[in-house]
Amino acid sequence: MALLPILCYPDPRLHKVAQPVAAVDDRVRALLDDMFETMYDAQGIGLAATQVDVHERIITMDVSEDRDTPVVLINPEILWASEDKQVGEEGCLSVPGIYDGVERSTAVRVRALDAQGQSREIEAEGLMAICIQHEMDHLLGKVFVEYLSPLKRNRIKTKLVKQQQRARA
Ligand code: GNR
Ligand code: NI
Numbered sequence: 001m002a003l004l005p006i007l008c009y010p011d012p013r014l015h016k017v018a019q020p021v022a023a024v025d026d027r028v029r030a031l032l033d034d035m036f037e038t039m040y041d042a043q044g045i046g047l048a049a050t051q052v053d054v055h056e057r058i059i060t061m062d063v064s065e066d067r068d069t070p071v072v073l074i075n076p077e078i079l080w081a082s083e084d085k086q087v088g089e090e091g092c093l094s095v096p097g098i099y100d101g102v103e104r105s106t107a108v109r110v111r112a113l114d115a116q117g118q119s120r121e122i123e124a125e126g127l128m129a130i131c132i133q134h135e136m137d138h139l140l141g142k143v144f145v146e147y148l149s150p151l152k153r154n155r156i157k158t159k160l161v162k163q164q165q166r167a168r169a
Pocket of ligand 1: 043044045046047048051089090091092093094130131134135138
C-alpha cells in the first residue's frame with residue numbers, strides 16, 4: 001500500500017483522456033488499494049486514476065457517512081442520465097480549497113467492472129450521482145472548474161499556481 005501524489009490543477013496531465021483497462025488483474029487491484037488509501041487519507045469521496053497520473057478508466061468512491069462503503073468503477077459507461085438536473089456545490093482534491101456550483105443530472109445509471117472484473121450496474125442519486133459524473137469527467141480529462149466562467153477559472157488558476165509556487169519555495 002502507498003499514498004500516491006495527487007495532481008493539482010492546472011497540471012496539463014489532468015486533461016489526458018484515460019484508456020480502457022484491458023484486464024482486471026493484480027496490477028489493477030494493487031492500484032485500487034493505493035487509490036483507496038490516497039482517497040481516504042485526503043478525505044475525498046471519490047478519486048479518478050487520472051488524478052494520480054494513471055490514465056486508465058478506474059474510479060474509487062465512498063460516499064458513506066462512516067467511510068466504510070468502498071465502490072470501484074472500472075471502464076464505466078453511463079447507460080442513462082436523468083433529464084432532471086440540479087446545481088450542487090462541488091470540490092475536487094485536484095483543486096484544493098475551491099468550491100463552486102455545478103449542474104449535473106440528479107440520477108444516473110452506470111455499467112462498470114468491479115475489482116473482480118465482474119460487470120455490474122449501479123443506479124445512483126444524490127451525492128453518489130454527482131460523484132460518479134465528477135469522476136467520469138476526470139477520466140475524459142475534464143476538471144469541474146471547466147464548467148465555471150472563464151473569469152472564475154482564470155482566478156482559480158492564478159491562485160493555485162501561486163499556492164504551488166509558495167509550497168515549493
Ligand atoms: O471529495 C470530493 N468531494 C466532492 C464534493 C462534491 C462534488 C464532488 C466531489 S468529488 C471530490 C473528490 C475528487 O476530487 N474526486 O475527483
Ligand atoms: Ni475531482
